[in-house]
Amino acid sequence: MNNSEFIQRKEAATPRGVGVMCRFHIDRAQNAELWDVEGNRYLDFAAGIAVLNTGHRHPRVINAVREQLDRFMHTCYQVVPYASYVELAETLNARVPGDFDKKTALFSTGAEAVENAIKVARAATGRPAVIAFGGSFHGRTMMGMALTGKVAPYKLGFGPFPSEVFHAPFPSASAGVSTDDALAAIHALFKMDVDPQRVAAIIFEPVQGEGGFNPAPADFVRGLRAICDQYGILLIADEVQTGFARTGKLLAMEHHDVCADITTMAKSLAGGFPLSAVTGRKDLMDAAAPGGLGGTYAGNPLAVAAALAVIRVIDEERLCERAIVLGDRLKAHLHALRETVPQLIDVRGPGAMIAAEFSDPQTRKPDAAFVKRVQTLALERGLILLTCGVNANVIRFLFPLTIGDAQFAEGIENLVDVMREAATQRQALVV
Structure with missing residues (x-):
């Protein structure tokens, strides 16, 4: 079953009140990566809405559950x-x-x-x-x-x-x-x-x-x-x-x-x-x-x-310390983006519970449309992001704390690119 067939079956069988973000369905996952049924790879910066701090399928967790399952x-x-x-x-x-x-x-x-x-x-x-x-x-x-x-x-x-x-x-x-x-x-x-x-x-x-x-x-x-x-x-x-x-x-x-x-x-x-x-x-x-x-x-x-x-x-694995290291890296990149992404008005959060908030540079009102554009562009590049906020103008970062350095750097690179692209597109519309 490909993704298109899945969407048709999902919409026929499940209620719209269960909102679903992604238009694909997962086949397998490991740590901070997942693959859909068509073989496309994604970096997971959502972690099941903060459920997977230890990543997808951590071997210690799998072994513990398997041992219990046998009892x-x-x-x-x-x-x-x-x-x-x-x-x-x-x-x-x-x-x-x-x-x-x-x-x-x-x-x-x-x-x-x-x-x-x-x-x-x-x-x-x-x-x-x-x-x-x-x-x-x-x-x-x-x-x-x-x-x-x-x-x-x-x-x-x-x-x-x-x-x-x-x-x-x-x-x-x-x-x-x-x-x-x-x-x-x-x-x-x-x-x-x-x-x-x-x-x-x-x-x-x-x-x-x-x-x-x-x-x-x-x-x-x-x-x-x-x-x-x-x-x-x-x-x-x-x-x-x-x-x-x-x-x-x-x-x-x-x-x-x-x-x-x-x-x-x-x-x-x-x-x-x-x-x-x-x-x-x-x-x-x-x-x-x-x-x-x-x-x-x-x-x-x-x-x-x-x-x-x-x-x-x-x-x-000292994941509390790891959260601080990863969070500091992310915040440094986000702060650097404020020069080229004027919509970015705030970067906040302790450890690896980081938020980026956006508003319209002209009106200073919350810019949910910009955030949605960043999320959409990121997903097209294989990066899963979540939004939040009363005004839906915040991107929240919830990558697994076990994410490898290479995967984390890849995700940050994609994030920087899509935020700059979204800012450029918005500027072109204003002009």
Whole structure:
């Protein structure tokens, strides 16, 4: 089946609500490269939306899953438990920031982790309300959508959403929102919308994902911690996209001098296998009654085996350090491009969680069309890129941290070429 035949079958058999970027389908992949069924090669700077920090088919992950597959595939942990689930929980309890006793529950997806973190917070505090932020993304379930601070495409036509969810602006230099503005907005919520004594949790991403790869400033995180401490509110760090070496630390909250009460994780936790986790203070995690947490596939043994292997790979291959090296190389090239690509207004992000933001040089308004053109040209050259941002004017870079130097250099060369080409085309249209 060639790519054209595949597209026809896909459109006939699957709903348009499952948006698909590429007009080809994959045949095989290895590390940072993949090939479609017609033999075309691509460099993967998307990594399954931050799922493949350890690359496609890392041999350590494959071997761990194969060994587990030879023993058993599924029992449902809540029916017949297994030691690897407990081992992974112990590992996350030790590695998640926070000098306090912790417990961990495993689930299947990032949205599940977020939903269960909210359940834990409500059970532990006896309070209903939650505060999230504009530009945030927390999943496509009903609570996930309620928390998400971006309407299109995630919320269109799906309401009403769960109540008692409130939003405040997230700090962003390009949007003109300072830390003081964002913290003041939370206090304004307390005066106009919700009694702080009714708020169970504030949930935030240490670096916003879909919102535009906006890092949370250190003083903002400290401010959130202070507000939570003042009013008995729990702080939830959504590390679904930021976790597992992407930002140069195992978890992004390690960049800060305060800790969250509850942490959600998924994506690169299991190197491509569906697995998520909620790790939190011991007393909080024990608030739910037996049976209140879990799921039929939650903590699947194949995914758990993969996760234990992923964490070993991150440590032994020093992927946190690698993220910083690769991120610095990319940022240097992007900064150099600002002389010839006037649309490029900002380069930001810790480690290898890098964003490039674009606006129209004349109007200074977000330039989503330019970003789409760069993405299209890159794909034609065999480079897979993702976009993000409330205004769809940001390119985000999520290459595997295991990418070889030659492949990384090739990808950067293609990126530089297509950005310059897109800028030249735009200039020709203006003239």
